[in-house]
Amino acid sequence: MGLAITVHYFVDMIENDAEGEAAFRDHMKVLNVILEREGLPPHVEPEVRGKAKARRHVGSFPYSFLHYLRRAYAYVHEDQPLTPLAEGDDPTEDPMIEEANILLDSHLLCHSDAEGYYVPIDFADIIVDDEIPGGMIGSSQRLFAELVAVAPAIGIELDGTVLSDKVAAILADEDESVPYATERLVWLTLFEKTRVSIANGTLIVFS
Numbered sequence: 001m002g003l004a005i006t007v008h009y010f011v012d013m014i015e016n017d018a019e020g021e022a023a024f025r026d027h028m029k030v031l032n033v034i035l036e037r038e039g040l041p042p043h044v045e046p047e048v049r050g051k052a053k054a055r056r057h058v059g060s061f062p063y064s065f066l067h068y069l070r071r072a073y074a075y076v077h078e079d080q081p082l083t084p085l086a087e088g089d090d091p092t093e094d095p096m097i098e099e100a101n102i103l104l105d106s107h108l109l110c111h112s113d114a115e116g117y118y119v120p121i122d123f124a125d126i127i128v129d130d131e132i133p134g135g136m137i138g139s140s141q142r143l144f145a146e147l148v149a150v151a152p153a154i155g156i157e158l159d160g161t162v163l164s165d166k167v168a169a170i171l172a173d174e175d176e177s178v179p180y181a182t183e184r185l186v187w188l189t190l191f192e193k194t195r196v197s198i199a200n201g202t203l204i205v206f207s
Contacts, residue, residue, distance in 0.1 A: 003114060004060040005189055007196045009205040010045045027133070031117065034129045034137065043119050043203070050200025054192040055165065056172040058185055066113050067091040069186040073108050073150040074100035082153045084179060107138040108146045108190075111206075118143055118204035120197045140204055144194040147187060154180040156187060163191060 006012070010028075013021040032042040071091040075082040077100040085091055097109065104110050107118070110126040116134025122141040129135065148161050157167055171188045174181055197204045 002060050002062045003066060004207050005193050006059065006205045006207070007054070007193050007200070007202045008046070008049050009203065009207075011047060011049055014047060030131050031119070031137070034127060034132060035119070035121070038123070038127055040121055040123055043121060044201075046200060046202055050196070050202065052196045052199035054196050055168045057168075057188045057192045058172075059189065061185065061189070063113050064091075065182050065186050067097075068180075068182040069150070069154075069190070070109050071097055072154055072180065072183045073106065073146060076150045076153050077106060077109075106146060107142040108150075111136050111138045114206065116206050118194070118197065120201050120203070134206065138204075140194050140197040143190065143204075144198060147191050147194060151187065154183045154187060156184060163195075168192075 010021070010024055013024050028043070028045055035042055068085065068091050071085065071094050072082055074094070074096040078096060080096065085094070091097070100106060101109055104126060105124075107126055111118075112134030114134065116132065116136055116138075118138040118140045120140040123139050124142070127137040129137065144161075148158060151158050156163070156171070168188065171184055174184060176182075178184065193204050196202065
């Protein structure tokens, strides 16, 4: 098993799983109660797919892979030079992650690695609430900004905040011999999901 990261999850439920659709509608009601408590607008999840499409990427990977990218972002967050993780080391044990987490201000770092949502609404602070799967709600816009910030450290070239089709294709075809291969694989997945989430107004769902 591993972490699946999806957009238009609700559309998939409508098309394929009536029971899942009903359960997700209930989740959305709870989500909007929480957003209202935080003074944020409600989220209306689209029931049809939007125009923006994700480019080729890996949609799921082992849970541990996410922590490689989180470690890289922690170094950027703390203005420290990133070095590759030594073979056999656990990225979650890097003290830089704990240091970067002190203020709980990162939407990449402060989120469940197994379940939960990023909402296409721009808000500064991660929302913590046990009523929602994963216990934390992130902002797609803030996650996108953090992905842009970490890109140079792992050798990804952007034009401002835009990933070209050429670079996206290179990333999708890379193998493990490329420096920061795991970080780059996860980055591309999250970048494509956040881009579609913001453009189409759809949740990013971790499951």
